[in-house]
């Protein structure tokens with residue numbers, strides 16, 4: 001279960017970065033890695049891909065995941081420990097299917113696993129499950145978080161001890177069905193020359209189980225201060241939100257979906273607005289691109305996935321990691337990890 005046993009090795013090339021990257025986990029398919037440093041180790045909270053036989057469509061029905069595993073490691077080159085299955089859809093009273101990208105947070109010695117799944121009406125909601133250990137197992141709340149919707153929760157702890165959830169995804173992630181504030185069967189995408197649909201942010205309640213406020217829009221602006229537009233597929237938010245801080249600035253990173261980049265924008269506080277800056281990770285093998293960024297032992301790492309281990313099957317992905325580097329001005333060096 002270590003990178004050493006991976007059968008393939010690839011070389012990545014960019015103007016500035018050149019690294020060989022192997023799947024971290026080779027006996028399961030894993031994706032959407034949310035990495036955190038807990039108890040002095042890197043803990044990984046990924047999706048657990050498997051072949052469910054559901055045909056591929058634009059709504060992502062083929063991503064039909066049903067449980068989560070947690071992994072830990074002392075270094076990105078070292079042994080990866082699989083802590084086993086930590087939550088199963090069967091053990092979540094309200095959830096029916098499609099356990100998509102999760103995230104985790106720690107507060108006062110309790111660990112919280114946040115996960116999206118479809119309820120019995122086929123609507124994505126956000127669940128929370130608790131554990132006394134970062135390695136789980138996790139026990140889910142009876143109901144989804146009140147007022148939650150869409151996918152890809154990312155929970156960020158600010159320096160004042162507040163926790164925020166960033167979330168949302170379009171197309172199969174259903175953000176376009178919530179533009180009125182209530183769920184609609186009808187998709188509502190803004191016109192190509194109108195501001196793009198936004199990711200959401202909500203402060204979490206003290207007990208970490210609910211939103212403490214109505215979710216707000218995350219604005220991504222261009223260098224002139226104008227909103228990124230729906231038609232700007234290379235830059236607009238699609239899914240996979242993540243936030244980290246570096247030298248006092250807030251970095252909001254995300255997938256551009258159908259243009260397959262991990263892009264980023266920089267702001268001065270958790271709510272933004274964020275100014276679009278560039279691409280962190282170019283498209284990888286497979287349709288989806290999803291990442292997390294974490295500092296560990298004085299270095300910064302990008303965790304991501306691709307479909308190299310499955311020979312390119314888009315719904316059977318594998319988690320990878322590589323070092324992330326900043327330029328002197330705080331911008332991030334673009335990484336190209338496409339299998340060559």
Ligand code: FUB
Pocket residue numbers: 031032047060063100101151152169239240288289290
């Ligand atoms: O893994 C299912 C979905 O694919 C995630 O929620 C998205 O971010 C994309 O990676």
